[in-house]
Amino acid sequence: KPVVVLDAGHGGTQSGAVSLTGKLEKNFNLAVIQKAGALLMQAGLVDVIFTRTEDVTRGLQERVDIAERAKANLFISVHGNSLPADYPNRNKVNGSETYYSRAESLPLAQIMHKHLVAATGFKDNGIRSKSLHVTRESSMPAVLLEVGYLTNPGNESAMYSEQLQDSLAREIVAGIMEYLGL
Template sequence: MKIMLDAGHGYSTAGKRSPDGIREYEFTRMVAAYAKDILETYQNVTVYLAHSDARDVPLQERTDDANRLMVDAYVSIHGNAYGTTWNDANGIETYVYLTKPKEAYELALKIQQHLVVMTGLRDRGVKTADFHVLRETHMTAALSECGFYTNKDEAARMKTEAFQRTCAQAIVQGIADQYHLVKKSVPTPGGQAFFKVQVGAFSERKNADDLVASLKSKGFNSFIYSENSQFKVQAGAFAERKNAKDLAARLKANGFNAYIHLD
């Protein structure tokens, strides 16, 4: 499978930026680099980068390269902004083209779900837009906005390696879920492990669905994945154990069972 990762904008192109001068590409290039490393731990996956640190690559060139290489999926990584001053706009959102192609929408939903659960940021949903990289690509394409540069808390998080790695892992997990990617038998050195907070495991899907609904009613994001003939409910995944412990404690305080495992 061939995947193209696109770090939105470049050092000199407009892009978003925080009121204190952090540029979008400073974040997106790192997320793309970490995502590439993780994707290459899967079997039969080739990863291309649409961007370059040497120069600002025009949008038309990016999509032309993707079409020429006939990649299977194009994932564009961005940061968001609301105006140019600090404000309370916040959260994650993922986009597909206006026609809402079925496979693209499914991929976007998976990426969005993992980003929200793993970062803990607000779920702004999957939306449609007439963005160039969604319109001009001939393959499945999605674009994710991973937090707001104009939100002080989110901008501060976007500067950190931990958050960048978390976003990369979430995006890759969405891709892996969509295309049923299989890990290589020998892990790539330096691969990032995450502390995952699991809330339940059931033999029947309905029980898992009921738990997700109950978690949502208490303000917790979660998702279901299938493993070893069970439907498991996960409420978060973190690079640092302390963050996982904090979430597990909040879950337990609200009457849910929760335990942490390293994966």
């Protein structure tokens, strides 16, 4: 069976972004990853490895090492985006983005981004190449999904709803299945 690593960004002492209403990014990331993992395990077509299943601190290289040790076929990391307090009109910036670092990850990024935008209904901010540790240092195709902006009121309220989280989990699974041809 293919091995899929699901990475809930941040955790433990690293809260990630803090939303407009004080919610922590790490909790959003973990909720979505747990839902996606449960659906994947239920389907039984892949082996699922989590970089964390609770609120613990994991370093970036530790996340990569987990994927490498598991000889993973894919690495999917989930995050919520944000902008600094002094960013002009920061509460107006919104939308979903998918990041990859290596050329061999682009096909995965294209499929996952299509599903990400379908899940959120947010503005499509596109697929972007960026040198991020977990997508750069992993040897398997790897993407980082920036679901939406926690500094945007509409994105934030949607992201903390069960409806969006359930939809996102289903679409992450659909993207993984499509990429793997399952």
